[in-house]
Amino acid sequence: MxxxxxxxxxxxxxxxxxxxxxxxxxxxxxxxxxxxxxxxxxxxxxxxxxxxxxxxxxxxxxxxxxxxxxxxxxxxxxxxxxxxxxxxxxxxxxxxxxxxxxxxxxxxxxxxxxxxxxxxxxxxxxxxxxxxxxxxxxxxxxxxxxxxxxxxxELPFKVEDTALSPPSRTLPPAVSLNQYLNSLSPPLKHYVVYNTQLTTNHDMLDAPQGLHTFLRAYFHVKSADWDGNDPHPLTHISELSNLPQYYILPLTSSWPDVVMLHAPSEDEIRRNTWLPEHDLEVYVCEFRRTGFQGGLNWYRANFTDASLIDQLRIxxxxxxxxxxxxxxxxxxxxxxxxxxxxxxxxxxxxxxxxxxxxxxxxxxxxxxxxxxxxxxxxxxxxxxxxxxxxx
The missing domain is CATH 3.40.50.1820 (Alpha/Beta hydrolase fold, catalytic domain)
Structure with a gap:
């Protein structure tokens, strides 16, 4: 067609x-x-x-x-x-x-x-x-x-005995950070790890509020339009819990759960000039047709597949x-x-x-x-x- x-x-x-x-x-x-x-x-x-x-x-x-x-x-x-x-x-x-x-x-x-x-x-x-x-x-x-x-x-800089000390399988930063986040009370999760999970495509494509409303909120909260964004350098992983929930999610939450907390008002939508409704509708129509799994597979391949990650060590x-x-x-x-x-x-x-x-x-x-x-x-x-x- x-x-x-x-x-x-x-x-x-x-x-x-x-x-x-x-x-x-x-x-x-x-x-x-x-x-x-x-x-x-x-x-x-x-x-x-x-x-x-x-x-x-x-x-x-x-x-x-x-x-x-x-x-x-x-x-x-x-x-x-x-x-x-x-x-x-x-x-x-x-x-x-x-x-x-x-x-x-x-x-x-x-x-x-x-x-x-x-x-x-x-x-x-x-x-x-x-x-x-x-x-x-x-x-x-x-x-x-x-x-x-x-x-x-990275590869290990020095290995004394390769038979006893195989090459390091250092986890990607987001994955190792996620282990720390899971240990907090209440437990949290990194969005990169969330993007590798089985349910994520369904969460986004079949958001309870509808795909259009979800994408509008998603683009809004990660833009300068949302006044909750105040980025600054972090010095320690303990500061990660202060990031917006679209980066660091509660352990049992989904993308729609967190972005809809700060969804734009009707007035904010009317005042948006960089993503008017007719442009947003292009994204809505394309993702409704294809789903999100193709993009999500990038996260799965590059953060969960040890063999694909290991290829890069060359x-x-x-x-x-x-x-x-x-x-x-x-x-x-x-x-x-x-x-x-x-x-x-x-x-x-x-x-x-x-x-x-x-x-x-x-x-x-x-x-x-x-x-x-x-x-x-x-x-x-x-x-x-x-x-x-x-x-």
Whole structure:
């Protein structure tokens, strides 16, 4: 069945390409002969989340492409399933190395061998970071947004007797933090771990308040519109319990439970200019059709599958040596949700200038949607500086 055309700004086109085992849906704008900029979305978002910044970037001389990631939006397996993606499906394709390979293959499918920049938001930030880490010959610069790039998992620096001391299986930070949260009274849980659970897709898709109302509340509480957001660096894991409940949930709560506590009023919805009802409805229609499990599988693959996590250790200790930037909203708790994550990112990015760590005023987690003009300004400035470095 043919899908309804997406509601897109004039000039942005919707195109599907064969990329590995996918019919990958993309949004594109600009001259195909111009330098390529790739925009990688996060969760629960789509290529549509870049709609406000694509045309300004293209008008400044770039060919701009935003894909729907594997398992999301209008991207499908070459042999599409007749059902929504299920929890029981194979999660190996959602591992970070395979996702990075998707992006490399997309560059070639577009007819390019290099990209001026790969820009990733939320979990797209991790994918962008690995693109720059693994293939700096292709990706000439990298911009991470809202989620600091943590780099590959570590190997033990020294092992005295490998027969008696096997390589460390250090847990991902969010998982080890979750163990601490579970021990509190009352017990809490980290949202990353919640996103790996069997019931999460059902919780979101079949929210008691309805999908539209749930998504409206979800986008609201993680934006600068909600005055409960007051992000600041954390020095110890004991401070995690002070984070908003959309990051640190009560042990028995779901996403709808916590975001509906601070749902926007009718007046706040009317005053929202960055996500009007007709744009929100795009997300509602797409996720009602596909469910959320494709995006949730990213969390499952990269936080619960030891073999997929272990694959990344081949890059242990490797730095990102192309020009790098970080952009987020000043009201985005994602920057500080894991103590020390900013400092770790800056140690991994060897070419990140102080001016390229930017927290945008009057923006929360959805910075490219909330304050697109400011994001475009920062991206163009960074792209200009990085191109000068490469001359």
């Amino acid at each position: 043919a899908l309804e055309p997406l509601r897109l700004p004039d000039g942005i086109t919707s195109k599907t390409l064969r990329v590995r085992d996918l019919n990958m849906h993309t949004l594109q704008v600009g001259r195909h002969s111009s330098p390529l900029v790739l925009l990688l979305h996060g969760f629960p978002e789509l290529a549509f989340s870049w709609r406000h910044i694509m045309l300004p970037l293209a008008n400044s001389g770039y060919f701009v492409v935003a894909p729907d990631h594997r398992g999301t939006g209008r991207t499908q397996s070459i042999t599409p399933l007749s059902r929504q993606i299920q929890f029981e499906d194979d999660i190996a394709p959602y591992g970070l190395l395979n996702w990075t390979q998707d992006v490399v293959a997309l560059v070639y499918a577009l007819g390019y061998t290099t990209a001026a920049a790969v820009v990733g938001h939320d979990f797209g930030s991790s994918v962008a970071g690995y693109c720059a880490l693994v293939r700096p010959d292709i990706f000439k610069s990298v911009v991470c947004m809202s989620a600091p790039y943590g780099g590959p998992p 890059f242990a200790g490797k730095k990102v040596e192309v020009p790098a930037a970080f952009i987020s909203g000043v009201k985005d708790w994602g920057v500080y949700q894991i103590p020390g994550s900013v400092e770790k990112m800056r140690s991994i990015f060897t070419q990140m200038a102080d001016e390229d760590f930017v927290l945008v005023k009057d923006a929360g987690h959805w910075v490219q949607q909330e304050q697109p003009k400011a994001v475009v300004e920062q991206l163009l400035g960074f792209l200009q500086r990085s191109s000068e470095q490469q001359v």
